[in-house]
Each structure stands twice: as structure tokens, then as C-alpha cells.
Amino acid sequence: MTALTTADAPVSARPAAGRPGTVRAVLRLHRAALYAWAAVITAASALMLWAYAALAGPASDAYRRLRACDYSCAYDQDAYLAFKDASTYAHWTVTFLPLLVAAWAGAVLTARELESGTARLAWTQSVTPARWLAAKLAVPAALVTAGTVPLVVLHHLMWDAGRGGNNLAWHDILVFQANGPTTVALALFALAAGALAGLLLRRTLAALAVTAAATGLLWYALNGYRAWFWPPVTRTTSLQEGPWYGGLTTDRGVVDAAGTQLPMPHCVASWDHARACAGTFERLHVTAFYSDVQPASHYWPLQLSATGAALALTALTVLAAFRVLKRHTDGTGNTGRVTGGAARVTGGTTGVTAATKTAPARTFTVKGVFRGPVWAVLRLHRPALRTWLGLVVVVSAALLWAHGPGFEHALAESRYGCLAQMDACDVATGPWGSQYYSVVVALSTLTVSYLPLLVAAWAGATLTGRELENGTAQLAWTQSITPARWLTAKLAVPALLVATGTALLVALHRWMWNDGRELLWGSWYDMDTFRANGLVTPAYALCGLALGVLAGLLTRRTLPALAASFGALLVVYVLGNVDRASLWPTETLTGRHALDPPESVQVVESGVITVDGTSVGGNTTCTQFGDAARLRHCMADKGIADFWTTYHPASHVWPLQLVESGIVLAVAALAVAGSYALLRRRTA
Numbered sequence: 001m002t003a004l005t006t007a008d009a010p011v012s013a014r015p016a017a018g019r020p021g022t023v024r025a026v027l028r029l030h031r032a033a034l035y036a037w038a039a040v041i042t043a044a045s046a047l048m049l050w051a052y053a054a055l056a057g058p059a060s061d062a063y064r065r066l067r068a069c070d071y072s073c074a075y076d077q078d079a080y081l082a083f084k085d086a087s088t089y090a091h092w093t094v095t096f097l098p099l100l101v102a103a104w105a106g107a108v109l110t111a112r113e114l115e116s117g118t119a120r121l122a123w124t125q126s127v128t129p130a131r132w133l134a135a136k137l138a139v140p141a142a143l144v145t146a147g148t149v150p151l152v153v154l155h156h157l158m159w160d161a162g163r164g165g166n167n168l169a170w171h172d173i174l175v176f177q178a179n180g181p182t183t184v185a186l187a188l189f190a191l192a193a194g195a196l197a198g199l200l201l202r203r204t205l206a207a208l209a210v211t212a213a214a215t216g217l218l219w220y221a222l223n224g225y226r227a228w229f230w231p232p233v234t235r236t237t238s239l240q241e242g243p244w245y246g247g248l249t250t251d252r253g254v255v256d257a258a259g260t261q262l263p264m265p266h267c268v269a270s271w272d273h274a275r276a277c278a279g280t281f282e283r284l285h286v287t288a289f290y291s292d293v294q295p296a297s298h299y300w301p302l303q304l305s306a307t308g309a310a311l312a313l314t315a316l317t318v319l320a321a322f323r324v325l326k327r328h329t330d331g332t333g334n335t336g337r338v339t340g341g342a343a344r345v346t347g348g349t350t351g352v353t354a355a356t357k358t359a360p361a362r363t364f365t366v367k368g369v370f371r372g373p374v375w376a377v378l379r380l381h382r383p384a385l386r387t388w389l390g391l392v393v394v395v396s397a398a399l400l401w402a403h404g405p406g407f408e409h410a411l412a413e414s415r416y417g418c419l420a421q422m423d424a425c426d427v428a429t430g431p432w433g434s435q436y437y438s439v440v441v442a443l444s445t446l447t448v449s450y451l452p453l454l455v456a457a458w459a460g461a462t463l464t465g466r467e468l469e470n471g472t473a474q475l476a477w478t479q480s481i482t483p484a485r486w487l488t489a490k491l492a493v494p495a496l497l498v499a500t501g502t503a504l505l506v507a508l509h510r511w512m513w514n515d516g517r518e519l520l521w522g523s524w525y526d527m528d529t530f531r532a533n534g535l536v537t538p539a540y541a542l543c544g545l546a547l548g549v550l551a552g553l554l555t556r557r558t559l560p561a562l563a564a565s566f567g568a569l570l571v572v573y574v575l576g577n578v579d580r581a582s583l584w585p586t587e588t589l590t591g592r593h594a595l596d597p598p599e600s601v602q603v604v605e606s607g608v609i610t611v612d613g614t615s616v617g618g619n620t621t622c623t624q625f626g627d628a629a630r631l632r633h634c635m636a637d638k639g640i641a642d643f644w645t646t647y648h649p650a651s652h653v654w655p656l657q658l659v660e661s662g663i664v665l666a667v668a669a670l671a672v673a674g675s676y677a678l679l680r681r682r683t684a
Contacts, residue, residue, distance in 0.1 A: 048154040051086040056162030059083030091174035098187040105140040106194020107207035171248040180303035185310035192317035229305035232292040248294035403512040410437035448532040452502040452541035457565040460548020465561035525602035539661040546671035586646040594645040606645040
């Protein structure tokens, strides 16, 4: 509090300086975040410049060579894969990083000062509430825009230079947003939403959560409905040509003899739709296919429409923030609900302190039993506990629906005459068909894979960093609770809750996935499916909790601990995904069967054996020929004696699960040991 008060003092000491004083105060108080943002921009820009200058050209040449010889000749696979990996990282960075940074800035700049009381102090000086909020919005808006625009420009240059070696089209979700001003508009909305959430909630962590949810909803809405932001073009194709695929499609169907557009029959999904749909086309008098598409020439109208919608919502959010501030203050900041809110936050902290003071007299005197600290953790973090239980209930309900009614409806749609009659599926399934089933399954899998990890890292950083930051931990240590016992409660209680909830979700997901294999796409080794079906997700959740606790003890501040725990968990997570196939010995398939391994196996590597006995990996020569005579001719021409493939069969799923879980739990154990050692050294 003292440091923040001192930092605010120059603003009131130099009233003649006018507006630059508030700007300088924002930059001075948050210079660490400014340095981090500048470092991120520099790293991302260097990555895209490297991909643009050194990788795009060789990757495009390699891809053109591969296509020119009908995928039957060798090509520079390393160059192609290097550019693909670099561009993938660039897509994700430019698409989501500015949004996260802006949401973080908006929530922290308002909620944290209201929570700590420094906003009220500034309002008693020469800074009015409106001017205070304007600085909290204008400064980060300028910095976020100045940093995001170069990233968007560099991304567009990189993508355009490597278009020949890039498998993502202009209308792909990541490419579409990262190549235009929509990213900047979404970042500004995240900033405004964070400021509004901070004013309404006056608590930093709650404002961060609400801002992330609001930004995610807008991102989903803009990308899910962007195809309707501009009038599409209708393309008509003959029955012999089939439906037109390509571009951004808004609608697709058939046209009858009268020119009426009808929904697409389900039989078109068949490989031989001309024969499968013969009866349906004759009954409906179908003469052609139609497709409503957005061509590449509509890119900028779509971009500008999405950007305008995001900026309009941003303006409304900023207006709402100023209205909330004005309604809760009298223009000077001396009275009003915001001031009272700050007082209530301070009072809330005092209440926590009082509860911590009185708790030892009631329960902490029971030796050998952790009932006291356990109850304190549950009581102080009731909202987080209720939120976690609510999420577990909602996801469990979705998984149970996908296993029961959803699966039955989708199964009926796939079996009941869908290859013969267009209207039979509607009669059989009603409003719940395979489309709803697949969406629920996909969202549930993503939730089970990622949510426990984020919750655990959040809980770990909050439980230690926040109490060290506001002083309640030191107060508890002066009572009958020791630092080690305090830390044990901070680890054991959330570990039990997170592990129990995660285990339940994993069990339900595996039950749903095993019984729904007939309808589900993908295999056991797919990244999200592998995690959501096994022990690795609870292990990663416990690791995230341990890393969060350690980060909280190291930084003694909530927000830096959150960032550090997320970053550390992401590193462990990426390393686990990259090296998973090497955690258990693979099996090898040789001969002609190596060209077509079973769909149930995870192919790790493949290659050829030359006539002189040399084994060469990653060579795709001759693998496209299914005809035996052409294959033998190609092998003789290229000097190939045989083929080989290394793979993981489905029986390796549990060895891989157990080994990866053991490694992740070992990392968690090291983090826990480091937490106790650090706490012991600081409290000795």
C-alpha cells in the first residue's frame, strides 16, 4: 500500500502537469507488465521474420515439387515442416496473445486499485474519477494497438510468402483473424471489458475470469458467424460435378426443376453419392447443386464487418464503464458506492483477518488434526469451490447426455435410411442429431483436457500468493498454526478437490468414448482424446497446483504467480505432448504392409530400406502406388528393397499413460519439495 501511495503522490504533487501525470503514473506503476509485453512482441516478431525470410521460400518450393510429381518423389520435408511449425506458433500467438494481454491489463488496472484502495487515494488528489479511468483505458489501448498492429502485418507477410507451403487457407479461423484488423478490435474489446468487470466486481481475480469469458464469447461469435457478415455468392454445379467445396461456405444444398433450393440430402455424404442418391434425386426432381460461399475477394468486407462489430461493442463497453463510475461517485471520488466498495474490500480483508484470529481459539488447538486449516481454506475460498463444483456438474451432465440420449439420436440418424431418403432422418431423430452430438463431444473433450489444469494452476497461485501479498499468511503463523502446516492445508485441500473432480470427468469421458466409438472420429492417440481418457489429466492438474503454490511462494504476489504457474505448466505440457511417443518402446512393421498400417495404431516413423541395406526414414517415395505392378516398378527405379514403419498399437495406451503420469507427478513432487524448502528458509 505504501509503495502504491508513494507512486500516486507525484500525480497530485504536480497538478499543473495535467494529463501527462496520469499517463506517467500508469506507466510507472505497471512498467514490469510493459517490459513483458515488449519482450513478447520482440520474440513473436523475430519468429515471424525468421519464417518469412528463411523458411517460407524453401517450404513453398518443396511443396510445389511434391505436387508437381503427383506426391511420388522425394522433397525437402524438413523445410516444409519447419515452416509449418513456425507458422502454427505464429497463428496462435497473434490470434490469442493480444486478447489475453488486453484482458489482463483491463481487469488489473481497475480492479486491483479499487481492491487495494489506491483509486480512492488518487481521487482525493487532483485526479478525477473520469480522468483516472480515461488513463487506465487510453494508455494500455495505445500500447496494445501499437504492439498488435506490427504482429498482424508481419503475420500477413509471412503467410503470403509461404502460401504455397501453407495448408491453411485465407478463411481458416486462425489465419483470418491474425491477418487483419479483427485482432486489434478484439484486443480493444478485451481491454474495455476488463475495465468494466473491474469496476463492477472490484476484485482482481474475479474480474480476470469474467473478462476472459466475455472475450471468449465474442471471439466465438465473430468467428462462428463471420460468414454471414457479407452477402455470399451462389455457385451452381451439375450433378456430375458434385457439390462445390472450397472457400467459406454459408449454405449448401440442391436445386429442383422449378429452381427451388432444397436442403442437402444425407446420401451425398456417401463416396458414390450419384448411386446412393439416385432415388432421392428422382423423387425430388433434383437438377443441380448450389453452394452459398464467400470467395477470396470478400476477405476485406468480412474483415471490416467483423472489426466494426467488435469496435461497436467496445465503444458500448467503454460507455458503460464510465456510466458505472459516474453513478457510483459524485465526481470527486470522496463518496459513493465505489469508495464504499473499496472500504468494503478493506473491511473484507479485515474480516478475513478477524476470522483468522478467532479460528485458532476454536479449532487450531486440536493437535495432529488439520481440521482448522482445512476449514479456513474452504471458508476463505468458497466462491472458487462453488465454481469448480458447478463446472464439474455441467461437464458431467454433458458427458452423460452424450453417452445416453445424444448417442441414441446420432446413432439413429446414421442408420435410419439416411442414405436413401432425405427426410427420414428428421423423422427419426427430431432436433437432436449427429451435429449436436459431435459438438457436445468435442467441447466436452476439450474441457476435460484443459480445464483441470487451468483450475489447478489458478488455485495454487491464489492460495499462496494472495495470502502472502495481503499479510494473512503471516498473521496465521503468529497463531498456533505453523508455516509447514499452513502450506500442507494449501496443498492438500485443493489437491483432493481437483483430483476428485478431474477423476470423475475422466471416468465419464472414457465411458462415453468407449461406448460411442461407432460414431466418434479420431483415435486413442489423438492429443485431446489421450489426455481426456486417462491418468495424465489428473497428474497434470496436480502438477499445475504444485507449480502454482511454488510460484506464489516465490513471487508473493497473485498476478505474477498466476503468469508464472501458467507458463511453467505450459512448458511441462508441451514437452509431454512432443515426447510422448518416445516414452515406451515402439513396434516395427516391415514389408508391403508397412505402407498401410491399421487405423488403430499410432504411426511414429516410417521409411524405406534401400537395396544396399541402408534404412532411410521419412522418405515418401513410391508409397502412393496401390497397384502391385506400379509399386514394384517404382521400387526398382528408386533402389528400394523394402518399407518399414514404427508404431504404437492400442495396447500401449496404458504404458504410455502410466509413464507420462509418473514423470509429471515427479515434477509435481519436486515442486512441492521446493515449496517446503523455500518456506522453511524464509520463516526460519
